[in-house]
Amino acid sequence: MSRKIGIDCIYLRPTQRLGHTEYSMGYHTTLARKLGGRIEDAWEFDLLWCTHDGPVDWSKGRITDMGHAEYAADGSDRREARQCPFEDVEEVYEFDPCREYGLPGHSELVRYYEDWYQKTQASCPNQVVTGGYYKTVVSGAIQTFGWDMLLLAAADHRRFARVLERFGRYTRFYAEAWAETSIEAYIQHDDMVWTQGPFLHPDFYRSVIFPLYREMWKPLKKAGKKVLFCSDGTFDMFMRDIAECGADGFIFEPSNNLDEIVRQFGRTHCLVGSKVDCRTMAFGRWEEVKRQMDETFSLARQCAGFIWAVGNHIPANVSDDMCERYMEYLRANWHRN
Numbered sequence: 059m060s061r062k063i064g065i066d067c068i069y070l071r072p073t074q075r076l077g078h079t080e081y082s083m084g085y086h087t088t089l090a091r092k093l094g095g096r097i098e099d100a101w102e103f104d105l106l107w108c109t110h111d112g113p114v115d116w117s118k119g120r121i122t123d124m125g126h127a128e129y130a131a132d133g134s135d136r137r138e139a140r141q142c143p144f145e146d147v148e149e150v151y152e153f154d155p156c157r158e159y160g161l162p163g164h165s166e167l168v169r170y171y172e173d174w175y176q177k178t179q180a181s182c183p184n185q186v187v188t189g190g191y192y193k194t195v196v197s198g199a200i201q202t203f204g205w206d207m208l209l210l211a212a213a214d215h216r217r218f219a220r221v222l223e224r225f226g227r228y229t230r231f232y233a234e235a236w237a238e239t240s241i242e243a244y245i246q247h248d249d250m251v252w253t254q255g256p257f258l259h260p261d262f263y264r265s266v267i268f269p270l271y272r273e274m275w276k277p278l279k280k281a282g283k284k285v286l287f288c289s290d291g292t293f294d295m296f297m298r299d300i301a302e303c304g305a306d307g308f309i310f311e312p313s314n315n316l317d318e319i320v321r322q323f324g325r326t327h328c329l330v331g332s333k334v335d336c337r338t339m340a341f342g343r344w345e346e347v348k349r350q351m352d353e354t355f356s357l358a359r360q361c362a363g364f365i366w367a368v369g370n371h372i373p374a375n376v377s378d379d380m381c382e383r384y385m386e387y388l389r390a391n392w393h394r395n
Contacts, residue, residue, distance in 0.1 A: 064104030064186035068243050068284050068307065068328045070362035076392045077365035079105045079185075079330065085374040089381055099184055101385055105330075105365055106182055107288075107309070109190030109245050112162065112232055113170055116193075119158040120144065122204030142204045150203055150211040153221060155228040158202075167235040175241055188286070189236045190245030191229055195270055197249045198225040212258060219266040226270030230277075237277040243284045245309065246271065251291040253313050264299055272303040279304050286328065290370055294319055301327060311369035312350070320357045328363040334384075336368055339376045344383055351384075355391050366392065 060078075067077035083090075083097045093100035123140040144150055162170070171189065179187040193201050199208055199222060212218045236244055250267060251257065275285050287300050288309035297308055297319065307328030308319070312335045319329060332354040338346050358364040366388065372381065 060102050060104040060184045061186055064365065065242060067104065067363040067365050068186070068286070070326075070328065073363075073394065075394060076358050077104045077330075077363070078388070078392065079103050079107060079365055079367050081107055081367065081371035082374075083372060086372070086376075086378070086381065089378045092378065098182065102389075103185050105186040105243075106188065107245065108178065108188045109192040109247055110171065110174055111192050112167055112235075114159055114162060116159050116201065121202055122207070142207055144203055144207050147207065147210045150207055150221060151214075151217045153202065154224045155198065155202065156224065156231075159228075161228070161231055164231075164235060167232070168238045171235055171241075172239045175239055186243060187241075188243045188245045189239060189241035189283075190247060190286075191232045191236070192247045194229050194246055194248035194274075195222050195225045195250070195267055197247060198229065200249065209257075215259075215262055215266075219262070222266060223270065226274060229270075230274035233274040234277045237281040237283060241283060243286060244278055245286045245288050246275070246305075247288045249290045251289060251293045251296075253291050253311075255292045255295065260295070263296060268296075268299050268303050271300065271305075275304040284328070286330065288330075297323065307363070309367075313369075316354065316357055320360055324357075324361040324364075326362070328365065329358075329361055330365040330367055331369050332358070332366050334368045336371055336373055336376070339368065339380055339384065340373055344380065347380070347384060348387060351387060351391070359394055 063073050063075065063077050066073045078101070080101065080103065086097065090097050098106065120143040122142045122144070175187060175189060203211065211221065233244070250263070256263060278285055284306040285304055286307040286309055287305040290311060292313045293310070294314040300308070301323065305327070307330060308323070309330040310319070311331065312333050314331070316331065316333050323329060333350040334347060334354065335350065338350060354366070358366065
């Protein structure tokens with residue numbers, strides 16, 4: 059079963075083929091019709107990328123809506139940006155997400171998550187359904203303040219650190235609840251870098267942000283959950299630090315150096331990604347996609363637990379023909395022997 063392959067990859071146990079997942083395939087409606095149902099089963103996904111931020115609606119407090127570009131084929135997801143509700147950086151320094159958004163009761167949250175997990179796993183029996191949290195430290199601050207106000211606040215490292223520490227405490231509350239559920243794997247998502255790499259001094263990450271990860275993962279590790287860290291952008295320079303915080307695996311985009319990641323972590327951590335870039339699939343030729351796939355195959359087979367995925371998703375403007383050629387070639391070459 060595919061679910062077993064997903065679990066075995068996460069636990070670094072031998073598998074006959076590479077693991078597989080993809081993101082955002084729900085936008086490919088015509089492809090789904092061609093395949094006669096769920097792409098996740100037709101394409102043999104072994105893991106579903108899932109996070110859940112719980113029942114609290116942040117929009118009842120102050121958040122910054124930065125808008126949304128067209129992603130769906132019909133442009134239905136386009137949304138214009140709204141004015142940031144924070145007019146002065148001092149408001150950022152005083153902000154506390156626990157006070158602004160509130161928290162549910164711990165037992166209530168555990169029951170909420172367990173119910174969601176059981177229902178979702180039952181509806182997707184062939185895949186590993188992960189628990190997880192999306193609006194973690196930096197991502198939470200981005201959603202609250204928007205990029206402009208966040209960068210202004212980050213100019214004062216000491217005061218900005220206190221703000222992020224509050225987001226860390228907020229996130230840990232949710233991690234503690236997930237730790238008491240029956241999930242096997244947990245995704246901690248935090249877009250804490252840009253494509254070019256860190257937007258803050260590396261020392262700030264190591265002295266402020268990563269200690270927050272270590273604390274929020276303690277209850278998960280104690281409960282025996284596997285922690286997969288995920289971020290957009292380039293964070294390979296920090297993977298050693300994040301591994302030392304307790305991460306059991308990394309979910310990453312092709313802007314990261316896969317050769318070096320495999321050299322350092324291929325035998326010790328579950329790796330989720332590839333060299334295949336969504337932009338190549340959308341705008342390049344098949345020969346370029348095939349080259350990126352071939353380069354990944356040789357590296358992936360060196361790993362104890364490798365789950366193949368296009369970074370950072372397969373967008374709606376990738377043609378069905380490209381998708382089908384990609385999957386046919388992946389299936390023909392994903393066996394380990």
